[in-house]
Amino acid sequence: MTPATLYGLCSAVLVGAGLYGMLVNPQPLRKILSLNLLGSGTFLLFGVIARRGAAAGLGGDPVPQAMVITGIVVAFSATALAVALLLRVFQETGRPTLDQPAPKDGG
């Protein structure tokens, strides 16, 4: 097994874990976190593909690497926007969830 394969498997598990957390966790903040896990896994997969494309004296293919850099910055701006939305909802309702405030049984 090469290191690239190892990190590739790691990225596969990360994507799965992020997806699961995003589906199952009810709190928006946790969903944002899971989405970031999912994104990190995807980026890592790009990194593995880049590593396997090492050529021309470079450690990896620069094109996927550059795409990942763009991706990380875009993921950050999406996270910042999502967190701002969440905090605004929280300001309005006093609750950090998207549920209606009234029912206690739904909890």
Place this chain on the structure above:
Amino acid sequence: MPEFLLLAATVILLMVAVGLVRILRGPADVDRLMAVQLLGTGGIAALLLLGIATSLPGAVDVALVLALLAAFAAVIFVTSLDSP
């Protein structure tokens, strides 16, 4: 020599990983923060060791940036304690 440095990096990573039990156990949030702080320092040490052992270009620069941002999470934690 590279083998020794790689081994040291692995040992530090594993030890810091054990220290992460503090994130799980808490009990207080400052304890969790401390575990991350230790992980940060250990991560920097492992990065330097790995970087020098396998002569990765830029590893020391990444360590420099990590060191620069090492206090960041703790500062935000403490200032939000003071003014939520």
Place this chain on the structure above:
Amino acid sequence: MSLALLADGALVLLVLGLAFWVNAAASGFAAVVGYVAFGLLLALAWMRLAAGDVALTEAAVGSGATGAVLVAAAMRLRAAADPPPSWPGVSRPSTPNRRSADGRDTPGHDGGGDDLAPPAPYSDSHRDVPGHDEGGKPGLSLRLAALVLSGLVTAGLAGLVLWTAGPAPSLAEAATRHLPGLGMGNAVTGVLIAYRALDTLLEKVVLLLALGGVWSLTRDRVWGGRPFPRAIPAGNGALILLARLLPPIGIVVAVYVLWVGATDPGGAFQGGAILTAMWILVMLAGLRDAPPIGSRRLRLAVAAGPAAFLAVGLAGFVLPTGFLSYPESIAKPLIIAVEAVLTLSIALILGLLVAGPAERPPDPAERLR
């Protein structure tokens, strides 16, 4: 070599353990702290994948800036879940109920959340609803379905990784071929600034859009004001010392990272994110207040980076080279100039994204500007 694989294995185990922790942690804050640690280790993983540029970005943006936003958010949500019983020297923090009650001063303008807002101006009635740490987990069948789906996705990706073990198709040759003409040695910077410059330009636009989105969440009452609930007093000696010592070093490192980006890992994003961190630190220590978001100067500065990029790109139409291409003779100075402007504008936009929407009304003088 097998020893290196051992180190990789330890790193992968740590990364995965933290990822599971982020999903499973009981409290939001514990999960966020786990995420910060996760980002830090991911930077190491990128280093091991011979992607120094990405490692720098992950360290500065993925772990640093994202972590800052998430930690701040978790702290705010936590303060609501269980307000500190006694906090000597500090008045009881204003609770969100209080704030939303304030928000009702201008109904209609605030819109949207009115029927969700708590009825009384301030009451503890919401204390006994489940806090954000519990909340409705979906039923067992749904969780099983999610598990199966995630498992399938993981298995699919893992199969892909194992099945295509050979060398991947690569554009590395093509990317390095023209680098000498651009006067650069770092292929990743070359791709970002020269070959795929359109992506980078559009990414700036995405940052601007996100900032617009965040700012549009400002309440009408405080529109044009400053971020952060209140001005942070400059009181904490250790923090002030750090905020005075670190930024000069940070600026030097940022310039270094930007400069070295032409030949080695580094570049505008990484340098910009470092500057952002320094700026946030200065704001948090109370040495400088956050700028009012209504200020025209601020808005011009925010737009300057993408505008400069676009101007250089459009100049390619006038000169015979084409949109977003550089005349070969002055490519390197031009690229460095574009990157320098980009760095400043990225630092500004990232910092404003971390600071969030305005929460204090603007001064009367600022309102007039």
Place this chain on the structure above:
Amino acid sequence: MMLLGDIATGLLVSAGVVFFLAGTVGLLRFPDSMTRLHALTKADSLGLGLVVLGLLPQAASVLEALKLVAVWLLTQLAGATVTQLVARAIWRGGGRS
């Protein structure tokens, strides 16, 4: 000469690893937040400091050696501040779960 450098690296890095071990054990075993903070600072300053010192003979260039020292100095600054801030937070009751 090379050998001497390697021996120094081996000794210093090993000592650094020991301090990381001490920090980890302290973080796990000490009874309260303040004492755990104390353990943490050992790993922070001495652990990394010794590792950096040990890596200096292996540095490829003077610039790299300077950057190594800079990394250590920066973590010192960050570590000292964080210790101060966290201690204050614990003192004022920020150690809630």
